[in-house]
Amino acid sequence: MPAKTTERRAFVASLRPMLPGALTLGAGLVVWQLISLAYLPVFFPGPGTLAQRMIELYGEPSNYVVVGETLWRIFEGFLIAMLIGTVLGLLMGLKRGIEIFFDSWIMMLLSFPAICWAFLSVLWFGISQVAPIFTIVLIVFPFVAMNIWAGTKAVEKDLIAMGRVYKAGRLLLLRKVLIPSLSPYLFSSLRTALSLSWKIALVGEAFGVGSGVGQQLINWFQDGRVDMMLAWGVSFMIVMVIIDLLVFRMWEWRVFAWRPRFAT
Amino acid sequence: MWGCKGRVAAPSALPPAELQRAKGQSAPSQQSTEPEATVPAITIDKVTKRFLAPGGQTRFIVLDDISLIVGDGEFVSIVGPSGCGKSTLLNIIAGIESYDTGTVTIHPRVAAANAQPRIGYVFQSPRLLNWLTVEKNIHFVLEAQNVPRSKWPDLVAKNLAMVGLAGQERNYPLNLSGGMQQRVAIARALAIEPDILLMDEPFSHLDAITARKLRFDLMDILQRAKPTILFVTHDLSEAVFLSNKIHMMSTRPARIFKRVMIDIPRPRQPEDARVVELEKNLLREFFSVVEA
Numbered sequence: 430m431p432a433k434t435t436e437r438r439a440f441v442a443s444l445r446p447m448l449p450g451a452l453t454l455g456a457g458l459v460v461w462q463l464i465s466l467a468y469l470p471v472f473f474p475g476p477g478t479l480a481q482r483m484i485e486l487y488g489e490p491s492n493y494v495v496v497g498e499t500l501w502r503i504f505e506g507f508l509i510a511m512l513i514g515t516v517l518g519l520l521m522g523l524k525r526g527i528e529i530f531f532d533s534w535i536m537m538l539l540s541f542p543a544i545c546w547a548f549l550s551v552l553w554f555g556i557s558q559v560a561p562i563f564t565i566v567l568i569v570f571p572f573v574a575m576n577i578w579a580g581t582k583a584v585e586k587d588l589i590a591m592g593r594v595y596k597a598g599r600l601l602l603l604r605k606v607l608i609p610s611l612s613p614y615l616f617s618s619l620r621t622a623l624s625l626s627w628k629i630a631l632v633g634e635a636f637g638v639g640s641g642v643g644q645q646l647i648n649w650f651q652d653g654r655v656d657m658m659l660a661w662g663v664s665f666m667i668v669m670v671i672i673d674l675l676v677f678r679m680w681e682w683r684v685f686a687w688r689p690r691f692a693t
Numbered sequence: 694m695w696g697c698k699g700r701v702a703a704p705s706a707l708p709p710a711e712l713q714r715a716k717g718q719s720a721p722s723q724q725s726t727e728p729e730a731t732v733p734a735i736t737i738d739k740v741t742k743r744f745l746a747p748g749g750q751t752r753f754i755v756l757d758d759i760s761l762i763v764g765d766g767e768f769v770s771i772v773g774p775s776g777c778g779k780s781t782l783l784n785i786i787a788g789i790e791s792y793d794t795g796t797v798t799i800h801p802r803v804a805a806a807n808a809q810p811r812i813g814y815v816f817q818s819p820r821l822l823n824w825l826t827v828e829k830n831i832h833f834v835l836e837a838q839n840v841p842r843s844k845w846p847d848l849v850a851k852n853l854a855m856v857g858l859a860g861q862e863r864n865y866p867l868n869l870s871g872g873m874q875q876r877v878a879i880a881r882a883l884a885i886e887p888d889i890l891l892m893d894e895p896f897s898h899l900d901a902i903t904a905r906k907l908r909f910d911l912m913d914i915l916q917r918a919k920p921t922i923l924f925v926t927h928d929l930s931e932a933v934f935l936s937n938k939i940h941m942m943s944t945r946p947a948r949i950f951k952r953v954m955i956d957i958p959r960p961r962q963p964e965d966a967r968v969v970e971l972e973k974n975l976l977r978e979f980f981s982v983v984e985a
Contacts, residue, residue, distance in 0.1 A: 597837035609824040687865040
């Protein structure tokens, strides 16, 4: 039938933009598989082996507890770092004195080696829940503070002047002018902070907690099982991508509803 | 708190002699030398402001001994070349810029015990909060001015209708054209029921056709709401079309060199012979001073 043919043609045409991506992805998988043939599966697993290991992981209920523990640590560290970073960044942007005082401190913290914090926190807090959270906070909050600080500097002075002309109080200016102006910076901070937090959390766990995904990684590392390490790593990456998509993208979409969208 | 010394300036602040006739005018009735017996809304008495030149010790004078009175319900324009300090003067009146000597007094229409005068301000660009709907942009200033919430819906509806934007309450500013955004800014300024309305070249960023339309609409609003307006512009024809009084400013020195009263009845037409004639005469005089 001609109607059905045009429909099918339209469907095929709509797939066309995805073609290059699909091709490179397919080619990558083929190359990966070919290389893996030269090695033992535990040392360099091919895509098929990796998928199999991941399915095994998902079948084991205790693994969800492991992921849950790690997620909770990330959440705590991330939240504390976001809070400290946002408040400090705001204060630095608004108060000259605070800016001068913290400026060099932030720069120093940003340059301090992350791995040092991981080791130091183990020495200071021992094998405990505090160690990885402490590490996350110390590494992440300077990033957030610097980002929000830059955002505060970029707030349109004209809008602040408008608010002052109409006698808007500090709180009203903060709620309706400053924070909405900062929201692009807040969102970029949120996402950077989250991706940093989870990477650091795994390192922290590997060194000094004895539980969580990081612990799994170090165990499999000691057994020389690359396939299991990759299975854990990729699975965890998928969890974080889903959180990013579900929480931040949708939230961002709602917050920026005022931006005109071009009709498609 | 914002530069008001809280005293009513003596009538001598504005010597009647300064209210000159425009030279070479054809119809004397269009202008009068008699100061009107209106209640003052803004009194600016011998205000001087200096800026320290960046890096150097030299101070240059932004405003040099400026005195003027805006009567209640009047439309007064300040016309001058860019950089003559017109906007600075508005900011001083609005209380967001300091000055060195002189007094600025704003007289609230309703003489309540501790009434702060309400100041509406329309800027060159709309300065809307793009993340808030049109309605919430107006709520912002109402909240800032502590207007009771129960009055908000009426004030929003009335003033949006006044600027021809009824029905746009829930729209976001970036979905509106530049002219419509500026209308929202005007509605926002009117919504607080201002004692005085300051306008800083509000139409200069718009295309000629939109600007012309907005001038007509402003004229229409004047007939209905009778706000007191101090209007700053570099466009003399705009000033002649809209104003009751024009103060012409020069750059160096930053002074008012001529004051004109315009009696042409409203509503006016920009092509009206009296408007055109007056404009021509004032332009000649304006450039003879400014270009000197």
